[in-house]
Amino acid sequence: MAFTETRTTGYGSRLSNSCLGIPMGIFLFVVATILLWWNEGRAVRRAQDIKLVAKTAQSIGDISNANASLDGQLIHTTGTAATEDILSDDLFGIKTNALAIVRSAEYYQWMEKEKHETKNKMGGKKEETIIYTYERGWSADPINSSQFKDPDYQGVNNVIWEIEDMRVIASNVSFGTYTLPEMFVSDIVSKQSGNVSPLMISADNPALKQLNETVMKALGENVRPEAAQVKDSLAYVHVFGNQVYIGFNPSNPSIGDIRLTFEQLAPSCSISLIAVPTNGTFTTFKAKHDDSEYELRTGTWTLDQMIKQANDDNNTMTWFLRILGVILVIAALKMIFSILVTLLQLVPFLASIMNLGVGLVCGVLGFVWSLIIIAIAWIFYRPILGISLLVIAAGLVYWLVIRGKKQQAVG
Secondary structure, three states: OOEEEEEEEOHHHHHHHHHHHHHHHHHHHHHHHHHHHHHHHHHHHHHHHHHHHHHHOEEEEEHHHOOHHHOOOOEEEEEEEEEOOEEEEHHHOEEEEOOEEEEEEEEEEEEEEEEEEEEEOOOOOEEEEEEEEEEEEEEOOOOOHHHOOOHHHOOOOOOOOOOOOEEEEOOOEEEOOEEOOHHHHHHHHHHOHHHOEEOOOOOOOHHHHHHHHHHHHHHHHHOOHHHHHOHHHOOOEEEEOOEEEEOOOOOOOOOOOEEEEEEEEOOEEEEEEEEEEEOOEEEOEOOOOOOOEOEEEEOOOOHHHHHHHHHHHHHHHHHHHHHHHHHHHHHHHHHHHHHHHHHOOOOHHHHHHHHHHHHHHHHHHHHHHHHHHHHHHHHOOOHHHHHHHHHHHHHHHHHHHHHHHHHHHHO
16 A cells, blocks of 8 residues: 655745756756866877777787786787686685675565655645655665664664675686786676676585574574474575575565576677786787776777777767756756755646746756867867867757847837
């Protein structure tokens, strides 16, 4: 059953909140402007570093072609990264040869969901209705139910035992006759995260019996009487392939039960690398703007393909930050001018009209301001593009001014 909470905010409080939004909006406006400026400089610096790598790197093909004479030089090479390390999860008695093993936990919990409905009232008041509903499901973290709004659901959650997620990465990874540094191995694992395979668990693992005893001890008086009759004394630990279920009945979960999933990365994988071989390992390349420049891709990539992908990634990041910056600028302007909407909340109909107008003006001004900042930043690096953006921004300003004059003439 849903639990409903109604909050009413008076006109004075709404005005006060809008006034507080002005300095916050100004701060956000400054931050967004700095972000736009910094992003353009970052994009150009990154492009220059990639260009230097493309110009400097020597492609030697397979890593087997590497030799001591290449030490200190920037090279592009391909081959197999492999490890003989045996990684372990001692809590569950797991040992396997892999580049990485991952343990992730989920908890069966009551979850609170909210639905908000807002109405503006005559006189400037705002009435907000919040509807809270509750359902059971699997959560990546234990949920503190003492904060639930419905008193009937407060304190309903618990966990049998809180188990942390874990990721173990191989320490000794070879690449031809070289050993890869930890930073490169972590990069391989991150880029291979979508290629994990199940890490199967043996139900005969003696560590599971010890785990079951630990769980039953933690439960204390809450242990079910029928648990003692379970064969092999694994009443609270159940194995299903690469999953371990901690709870009495997996087919009928109880609040506090835990579901753990185990995955692994194969002990070897093909990689392509642009880096500097040095004394049996690899180091980064000191580019013009980045002292730790290197490129690593899983799979077999030519030098040209890796350079193209690096440029594509740079362009993607540049556009993401540009769009984010524009959105933040527009949001900041709306925060600054929201006071105009709040002043008219005495008559909600007029406030709605003002809100549309403020949204339109802030959208146009925010977009224009962003273009101007981007254009000025690019003028320092690429004048033709920068000037073109300034012309576009000037055209938008002109359109806005002319449109305003026409509306005044009609009025």
